[in-house]
Amino acid sequence: MHIENSQLKAFILDAGLINEKRLDEAEKKADETKKRLGDFLVKEELITKEKLTKLQAYILGIPFINLEKEKIKKEILQIIPEPIARRHNIIAFRKKEKNLEVAMLDPDDLQTIEFIKKKSDLKILPRLTTPKSIENALKQYQKSLEAEFGEFIKKESKSIDLPETLTDLKKDKSKKIDPAGRGEDEKDLEKAAEQMPIIRIIDTLLKHAILQQASDIHIEPTEKEVIIRYRIDGILHDTMTLPKNLSSGLIARIKVLSNLKLDEHRLPQDGRFKIETNNYKISFRVSILPVYDGEKIVMRLLPEDAQGLTLEKLGLIEKALEKVHRNIKKPNGMILVTGPTGCGKTTTLYTIIDILNEPGVNISTVEDPIEYRMPRVNQTQVKPKIGLTFSNGLRALVRQDPDIIMVG
Numbered sequence: 001m002h003i004e005n006s007q008l009k010a011f012i013l014d015a016g017l018i019n020e021k022r023l024d025e026a027e028k029k030a031d032e033t034k035k036r037l038g039d040f041l042v043k044e045e046l047i048t049k050e051k052l053t054k055l056q057a058y059i060l061g062i063p064f065i066n067l068e069k070e071k072i073k074k075e076i077l078q079i080i081p082e083p084i085a086r087r088h089n090i091i092a093f094r095k096k097e098k099n100l101e102v103a104m105l106d107p108d109d110l111q112t113i114e115f116i117k118k119k120s121d122l123k124i125l126p127r128l129t130t131p132k133s134i135e136n137a138l139k140q141y142q143k144s145l146e147a148e149f150g151e152f153i154k155k156e157s158k159s160i161d162l163p164e165t166l167t168d169l170k171k172d173k174s175k176k177i178d179p180a181g182r183g184e185d186e187k188d189l190e191k192a193a194e195q196m197p198i199i200r201i202i203d204t205l206l207k208h209a210i211l212q213q214a215s216d217i218h219i220e221p222t223e224k225e226v227i228i229r230y231r232i233d234g235i236l237h238d239t240m241t242l243p244k245n246l247s248s249g250l251i252a253r254i255k256v257l258s259n260l261k262l263d264e265h266r267l268p269q270d271g272r273f274k275i276e277t278n279n280y281k282i283s284f285r286v287s288i289l290p291v292y293d294g295e296k297i298v299m300r301l302l303p304e305d306a307q308g309l310t311l312e313k314l315g316l317i318e319k320a321l322e323k324v325h326r327n328i329k330k331p332n333g334m335i336l337v338t339g340p341t342g343c344g345k346t347t348t349l350y351t352i353i354d355i356l357n358e359p360g361v362n363i364s365t366v367e368d369p370i371e372y373r374m375p376r377v378n379q380t381q382v383k384p385k386i387g388l389t390f391s392n393g394l395r396a397l398v399r400q401d402p403d404i405i406m407v408g
Contacts, residue, residue, distance in 0.1 A: 018047065060128070069136075100116075100120060100125065101127055105130075111317075206284070208239075215234075221294035227241055269288045270285075270288075286299050311351060328352055353404070353406055363405075364400055365408070366406075394407065
């Protein structure tokens, strides 16, 4: 947001906020210290931040909004995920039909406005506001899982009757095997996984992650506690910490949901499960890995209604969007999609496949794992243990008369 000093001076004098002599002196000092005139005036308390922002809004022709005492509806506030709101100082505060009013510190941040427009499928109406307004609005977010559910989880954890710890269970060599072939370790963990407080805690974690639009959930054991982290918009955020004694119950519950071996603590395990409600249908791809302090869980959230996305809604900038559209129309060639974890590689690939998926073409894929099921697409899961590798799968696909092949 750039306003020339001369322009700002003219409006300040016209409004009678500061006399000309003091304003000239302030401008000279601001130049000497290489500060913006407006920032210098606020620092020297010659004008309040709110008055300056109102003046800037008037000059730019953008409405001003003060959110310091405004209570924003939860469903509107959460149109913009909290990490994005914090990083870009932007708050959704009012929605009418397809119009979304957002308060910003920098209405010239067109990239953020365009991103939110594509993500929400709404027309974005920027409003200028103050840092205090943004700060107040951010407090209305579910700042973290701990802030929203901390007391509930602490209360539930006290009522949990868990086996000592996995380490203690392993040290005890006297555990017997029941007639069904299950050791007491497995039976204890199964019992822990079915305890109502553990079920409630896991349900709370999963629902909160969905609400925060997380792409991944990390449950990480340490020596003294369990750390919960979410990856949102490509960046990992610490969400809360849980007592160490909950670790075995949490792991057991996820293993039960994913149909994994409860008593396997030495080898990595992979599985998946699904949550369906009236509002969403999401698959969770689960990876469990033994680490020094126990077992670490990472769950990838895969919205099953992601099919039907368009390239426009993925947030691609105009130049890149045009390039992708042009290239997918070509009769032959190769498209590479690369990037860091959680950046949207898989979503981009499936979106392109969805666009190209017509009755006149044969589409085949070789994947590990298959993250979304797509109608009329022949999807092959690699299985290295039996010799079905990416290279063998591709070799076989060539003889399947393919028009389009996806590898990922």
